[in-house]
Amino acid sequence: MSATDHHRAYRGDFVETPSPGKLDIFEDYRLVVNQQGFIISFKRATTDTRKDVTWDSETVIPRGSFVLPTFCDIHLHAPQYLYQGNGLDLPLMQWLDTYALKAEEQLDSDKTLARRVYRKLGQRLVKNGTGAVLLFGTIGEETNMILAEEMRDVGIRAFVGKLSMDISSQPTYMEASTQESLASAKSFISRCRALDNNRGLVVPVLTPRFVPTCSNELLEGLGKLSKEESVQVQSHLAEAHDEIDWVRRERGMEDxxxxxxxxxxxxxxVQAHCTFLSPTDLSRIHERGTSIAHCPLSNVYFSAEPFRLREAIDRGVKVGLGTDIAGGYSADIMNAMRQAVVVSRMRQGRETMEQAKSAAVKKNLAIDWKESLYLATRGGSISLGLNSGVFKAGAPFDAQMIGICDPETSGGIGALELFGYSKMNEEMIEKWWCNGDDRNRKSVWVQGKSVWGERGNV
Structure with a gap:
């Protein structure tokens, strides 16, 4: 190791979900991170790893705690954090006019307020264990630069989307023309990349809000721009009945x-929601390589159909979880995990009742907690085109330390009740999945840098 290298080691228990339903527990392992924040070794701690790699400091994860990949939130409307927890009483298209667009317009006109909202949002996300987030912004280029700056400063891995909207919005909240919209999108790509200085932590994303607010000319231009600039795209697809009816009526096609x-x-x-997609549509999504952001809470409020999550997973569709602030009221991916399981079990319950009435072939539509943990970590990472979500050489060290048991008292931490603790196992992790909260989260790292918590870069 050269004098300028500063490798750090972390020793303890590690947990990951590398594929749907698969939970791996690595008891007493050592993970070594280089100065750039990437994992260079992950082996049993009893292995003589210093033959291959050295480190100049080591953090020991306390007994009763484990290290887990950070969560990925792949659908969140940053300006709507302004009114999180309010305004969920209307159908989607009315809700947009009454609440969402007004909040976005307010932040575009008040840069000081925008900075306050976005700073609080970033702080909340890392406290919740979110290490990567895909953000919808506003139509204002300067306001989106503020969003990018605040996410950079808090240290989160942020995919920032400047909205593109040239039709069918409130008269005071739409871009002046298709050409101005495309020019602004291209300008934002350049400015956002310069802000990040090629670190790959703050990334621009093309963001046509959805078909009703984008002309065919704008969509065509954004498709070309995405290819030319190799930039990601996000939007909403087949979300709600009133939105689908609008598209059919105005465009004569499915979105x-x-x-x-x-x-x-x-x-x-990355397309959000997709609740009205058929199994055939899901196969098409898989063929195109497109990812889906599953937002179970907001789907309950704004969609008349639950997302076909089991069918998507079985078809190999890339799926992650989104909080969909403020269509969903919680910025915590742990709640999205739980809600994803609950909705899937409701689907299974209805399917079971239908099967009892006929001789239909039995099928399972439910997912379990381990599959939801995959969606929140590795599944979200894959959906965003990242190499995180697992502990392996070459992956960025995006991780959170979860405390389950107090090593001094052997009692549970936070809301967890433990009646005896011997070692980390599936039962302990499931207890945390069901009842844990931010009191159990002790540290968060993004690409090797401490961004929240008690233990930093020791």
Whole structure:
């Protein structure tokens, strides 16, 4: 190791979900991180790893705690954090006009307020264990630069989307023309990349809000821009009945066909919700390599259909979880995990009742807690095109330390009740999954840097 290298080691228990339903527990392992924040070794602590790699400091994870990859929130409307927990009483299209667009317009006109909201949002996300987030912003380029700056400063891995909207919005909240919208999107890509200085932590994303607010010319231009600049795309797809009816009435097509026509259904794309997609549509999504952001809470409020999560997973579709602030009222991915399981079990309950009435082939539509943990970590990482979500050489050290048991008293931490603790196992982790909260989160690291918690870069 050269004099300028500063490798750090972390020794303790590690947990990951590398594939749906698979939970790996690594008891007493040592993970070594280089100065750039990437994992260079992950082996049993009893192995003589100093033959291969050295380190100049080591953090020992306390007994009763484990290290888990950070969560990925792949669908969140940053300006709507302004009114999180309010305004969930209307159908989607009315809700947008009454609440969402007004909040976004307010932040575009008040840069001081925008900075306050975005700073608080970033702080809340890392406290919740979110290490990567895919953000919808506003139409204002300067306001989106504020969003990018605040996410950079808090240290989170942020994919920042400047909205593109040239039609069918409130008269005071839309871009002046298609060409101005495209020019602003291209300008934001350049400015955001310069802000990040090629670190890959703050990334620009093209963001046509959804088909009703984008002309065909704008969608076509964004598809070309995505290919030319190799930039990711995010939008909403087949979310709510009133939105689908609008698209059919005004465009005479399904929105999935429109996105596909303009090259916005590619491996660079994340589409949110997708509750009205058929199994055939899901197969098409898989063929295109497009990812889906599953937002179970906001789907309950704004969609008349639950997302076909089991079918998507079984077809190999890339799926992660989103909080969908403020269509969902919680910025905590732990709640999204729990809600994803609950909704899937409701689907299974209805399926079971239907099966009892007929001779239909039995099928399982439910997911379990381990599958939801995969969606929150590795699944979200894959959806964002990241190499995180697992502990392996070459991956960034994006991790959170979770405390389950107090090593001094052997009692549970926070809301967890433990009646005896011997070692980390699935039962302990499931208890945390069901009842844990931010009192159990002791540290958060993004690409090797401490961004929240008690234990930093020791």
């Amino acid at each position: 999935i066909d429109i996105f596909d026509k303009y090259n916005l259904l590619t491996p660079r794309t």
